[in-house]
Structures are given as structure tokens and as C-alpha cells.
Amino acid sequence: MKLNRFSVALAAIRPLIGACGVLLATTVAVQAASDVEAGKAASATCAACHGATGNSAAPMFPSIAGQSASYIAEQLHAFRDGNRVNPIMSPQAKALTDQQITDLAAYFSAQTRTVAAPSTDDSIPGAHLWKFGGHSNSIAACAACHGAQGQGNQPAGFPALRGLTPQYVLESLMSYRDEQRKTEHANIMVSIAKKLSDDDMKNVAQHIATFR
Ligand code: HEC
Ligand code: HEC
The missing domain is CATH 1.10.760.10 (Cytochrome c-like domain)
Structure with missing residues (x-):
């Protein structure tokens, strides 16, 4: 703060x-x-x-x-x-x-993030969730806060996600769902993660790995 x-x-x-x-x-x-x-x-x-x-x-x-x-x-x-x-x-x-x-x-x-080997194996449902969110369960589009290519939003403090591995993203989303991350701003992600199915999490993690 x-x-x-x-x-x-x-x-x-x-x-x-x-x-x-x-x-x-x-x-x-x-x-x-x-x-x-x-x-x-x-x-x-x-x-x-x-x-x-x-x-x-x-x-x-x-x-x-x-x-x-x-x-x-x-x-x-x-x-x-x-x-x-x-x-x-x-x-x-x-x-x-x-x-x-x-x-x-x-x-x-102040360091430059490099993504050594972006994945070429995209997930269509993951990309959809990222860009548009979920219509039926009113999940906000991830891109709205994390940027189209996961570059984040520095002034708002929304973290960059490009370059994070599917394994790490999946674990993070599960930690939010289980309320294990208790930072001041974690509740933004807790409410989102509780609406995501296991498949949603896997799909969106796979999509994030394609960002360069
Ligand atoms: C309203 C803005 C907002 C939206 C929409 C949003 N996020 Fe987040 N996200 C945040 C904030 C803020 C944090 C940091 C929370 C904290 O302090 O732990 C975060 C953290 C994360 C992290 C942890 C990053 C790390 O480095 O550990 C992941 C992964 C993530 N978000 C994925 C997603 C996905 C996937 C979606 C779409 C389903 C999404 N976010 C939608 C604001 C948002
Ligand atoms: C022995 C290995 C190791 C060392 C050394 C280490 N870290 Fe970490 N760091 C990790 C792991 C593993 C995670 C992921 C934790 C999780 O999944 O919650 C992490 C997570 C983080 C995060 C959160 C990233 C995110 O996207 O939310 C930050 C920030 C961080 N480390 C900074 C540091 C700093 C600064 C130092 C040096 C003072 C440091 N780390 C030393 C292993 C390490």
C-alpha cells in the first residue's frame, strides 16, 4: 500500500x-x-x-x-x-x-519479462473465458484486468500473467478458491475463482501459456 x-x-x-x-x-x-x-x-x-x-x-x-x-x-x-x-x-x-x-x-x-517458449497448444474455451468471461455465471473477462496478452495493469496493481506456467496458474486459482491467499486484494480473485470449474481453470491456464 x-x-x-x-x-x-x-x-x-x-x-x-x-x-x-x-x-x-x-x-x-x-x-x-x-x-x-x-x-x-x-x-x-x-x-x-x-x-x-x-x-x-x-x-x-x-x-x-x-x-x-x-x-x-x-x-x-x-x-x-x-x-x-x-x-x-x-x-x-x-x-x-x-x-x-x-x-x-x-x-x-523494473526488469523486462521474457517469455522463452510460449505454448502453441491453445484452448478455445480458455481463450473465450479470457476474452469474454462467462455469460451464464457472470464471470468477468480476465483480459479486462490482466490485459489482452496478460501484460497486467501496473497502475491498478493487477498482476501480469504472461510467462506463468499452467501448473503455477492452476495452483494459484485453486488457492484463491480455497481462500488460502489472504492479501488485501485477494478477494477480487476469490469471488472469481469460486465460480470457475476445474475445467475452466485448466483451460484458461492453457490459454495464458500461449501469451508471448
Ligand atoms: C477485476 C479485476 C480482475 C479480474 C476480472 C480477474 N483478475 Fe485475476 N487478479 C486480479 C488481482 C487484483 C489479483 C491479485 C490478487 C492478490 O493480491 O492475490 C489477481 C491475481 C490473479 C492470479 C495470480 C497471479 C500470480 O502471479 O500469482 C491469477 C492466476 C489470476 N488473477 C487469473 C485470473 C483469471 C484466469 C481471470 C479470469 C477468469 C482473472 N484473473 C480475472 C484482478 C482480476
Ligand atoms: C528456494 C526457491 C525460492 C527463493 C530463493 C525465492 N523464492 Fe519467491 N517463490 C518461490 C515459489 C515456489 C513461489 C510460488 C509460491 C506459491 O505458489 O504460492 C514464489 C513466489 C514468489 C512471489 C509471488 C509471485 C506471484 O506471482 O504471486 C514473489 C513476489 C517472490 N516469490 C519473490 C521472491 C523474492 C523477492 C525472493 C528473494 C528475497 C524470493 N522470492 C526467493 C520460490 C523461491
Whole structure:
């Protein structure tokens, strides 16, 4: 949440930066850069699983490169505080300070997400659900929040999904359905996931894997 307010504040002062000239602009730029640098230094332990730039090579580790900073920070707080539990990831977040979480979120959100091998095996019902949602059970179109190609919506904090494996997406959707992810914004997905059948989840996960 801190980051959200920071972004809002930044947006609000941006016109001022222009008006006040180079000095203020430089100060703001230097502060932002030092966050990313500190985050880079702290990210060494993350690299083993998520890749040095946050592009993971293994299907069970989600890519976090280019993810919205507010989303990354919210998940790290949740892992640290026990509101999202995973036997591999939770211990990684236990010792992080608020400042380290802010810096790590800044670093990984500034990296470029790459999708090494998009799937060519699409799912027609999955693509339909993604683009149009479900008519009979009023499921909102996933694309409305996550973007046409799963690129996410950084300002809104809706996570990018491109590059996430079907295995990870499926597990995430099931965790929402079972109310195991308890972040501040998880309820948006909980209400959606409760309306999805197992087949819906598999189909949409297969479609997400085709995004490049
Ligand atoms: C030993 C492997 C491992 C290490 C090291 C590790 N992670 Fe993770 N991380 C995981 C796994 C596994 C998940 C998926 C957890 C789940 O399914 O709930 C995850 C999930 C995440 C997520 C949530 C991604 C999403 O899309 O919701 C973030 C953010 C994250 N890790 C950041 C970090 C950061 C920052 C570090 C370093 C401080 C780190 N991780 C170190 C294994 C690791
Ligand atoms: C109204 C906006 C909205 C819609 C519509 C929506 N999502 Fe989400 N989605 C979110 C938000 C917000 C989060 C992050 C929630 C949190 O904090 O855990 C999220 C998280 C996710 C995640 C977890 C990502 C990760 O990295 O762990 C998956 C997977 C996902 N959504 C899939 C879907 C699918 C599939 C659909 C369509 C059936 C969908 N979403 C529709 C807003 C939305």
C-alpha cells in the first residue's frame, strides 16, 4: 500500500517537477534509482529460483520480472506475515524488512519479462473465458484486468500473467478458491475463482501459456 501511495504522490508532484526545474527532478530520480540498486543487491538470494532478472527457468517458480511493484510488495508482506503460505517461498520472506521489500519490488518491477517458449497448444474455451468471461455465471473477462496478452495493469496493481506456467496458474486459482491467499486484494480473485470449474481453470491456464 505504501508503494501505491508513493506512486499516487509521484503522479501528483510530476507537474510540479516540471515547474520547479531540474533540481527536484534529479532528487526524485536519485531516490528511485537507489531503491532499485538496493533491491538488486538484496535480490541475490532470490536468483536461484526466480532467475537473476526475475525470469524463472523452472515451471514451479513464477517469473516476477516486470510485475507491478505494488503487487510484488503485497505478496512479500503476505508471505512474511503468514497471509500467503508456501513451504518454499515463506521462509525466503521471513527475514525481510519493509525497506527491503520496497527495494526488491522496485528492482524486479523494473526488469523486462521474457517469455522463452510460449505454448502453441491453445484452448478455445480458455481463450473465450479470457476474452469474454462467462455469460451464464457472470464471470468477468480476465483480459479486462490482466490485459489482452496478460501484460497486467501496473497502475491498478493487477498482476501480469504472461510467462506463468499452467501448473503455477492452476495452483494459484485453486488457492484463491480455497481462500488460502489472504492479501488485501485477494478477494477480487476469490469471488472469481469460486465460480470457475476445474475445467475452466485448466483451460484458461492453457490459454495464458500461449501469451508471448
Ligand atoms: C528456494 C526457491 C525460492 C527463493 C530463493 C525465492 N523464492 Fe519467491 N517463490 C518461490 C515459489 C515456489 C513461489 C510460488 C509460491 C506459491 O505458489 O504460492 C514464489 C513466489 C514468489 C512471489 C509471488 C509471485 C506471484 O506471482 O504471486 C514473489 C513476489 C517472490 N516469490 C519473490 C521472491 C523474492 C523477492 C525472493 C528473494 C528475497 C524470493 N522470492 C526467493 C520460490 C523461491
Ligand atoms: C477485476 C479485476 C480482475 C479480474 C476480472 C480477474 N483478475 Fe485475476 N487478479 C486480479 C488481482 C487484483 C489479483 C491479485 C490478487 C492478490 O493480491 O492475490 C489477481 C491475481 C490473479 C492470479 C495470480 C497471479 C500470480 O502471479 O500469482 C491469477 C492466476 C489470476 N488473477 C487469473 C485470473 C483469471 C484466469 C481471470 C479470469 C477468469 C482473472 N484473473 C480475472 C484482478 C482480476
